[in-house]
Amino acid sequence: LEAFLTPKDLEGLKLIVSAGPTREYLDPVRFLSNPSSGRMGYAVAEAARDRGAEVVLVAGPTSLPDPWGVQVVRVESALEMREAILAQYPWAEAVVMAAAVADYRPETTLADKEPKVEAERILRLVPNPDILKELGEKKGDRVLVGFAMETREGLERARGKLVRKNLDLIVLNWVNREGVGFGSLENEVVLLLRDGRVLELPRMPKRQVAHRILDFVKEFWKA
Ligand code: CTP
Ligand code: CA
DSSP states (O other): OHHHHSOOTTTTOEEEEEESBOOEEEETTEEEOOOOOSHHHHHHHHHHHHTTOEEEEEEOSOSSOOOTTSEEEEOOSHHHHHHHHHHHTTTOSEEEEOOBOOSEEESSOOSSOOOHHHHHHHOOEEEOOOHHHHHHHTOTTOEEEEEEEESSSHHHHHHHHHHHTTOSEEEEEETTSTTBSTTOSEEOEEEEETTSOEEEOOSEEHHHHHHHHHHHHHHHHHO
């Protein structure tokens, strides 16, 4: 019903949304990850669908069901997420990168489970590619939105990422505030825009945050 009642103001927009964590396997039973639930990204994908956008959702491991009316591509690792997003990028007019990409992965992934001392002996971490930065380098006239989870110096760090990754908008999430952030249904965010505008949004359901983000995607897409 909500989809039916929402004005189709993003009709024709070709949008990639990434969501959820990535898993970086050391062996078949051990991995490095983070507590991302995927809810914020899914909310963006569903809100955009309701507004008439064509949505490809590239999702890491989450417990959320596939949304209807959205093309879902399931991935696990950061390298797989990068491949999936780059494959869709030529088609896309906008990307909302809500995934919590693991910054590091084990240098090697063992084919078999070994005793932990054996796994420990070879455990070395290497940095994952910065997917969003790569998108920013071949941006063209696409709209790029990033997220930043910070516990301190949020505004400075988020602005740094906005500039470094060549984004139009970055969504700053405070992770140390009660009832918001990882896994929660609500969020309290600050939107930092390329042109210097800063909007502090009150605490609201993630679906509503998604609509506010999409209002700006629309503004930059039309411009
Ligand atoms: N991101 C990405 N690829 C990575 C890391 C992050 O695409 N390897 C994206 C995230 O999806 C997010 C934005 O970049 O939209 C900012 O993520 P964040 O982890 O805050 O930035 P980092 O550059 O990893 O900085 P930090 O050292 O603070 O983790
Ligand atoms: Ca990071």
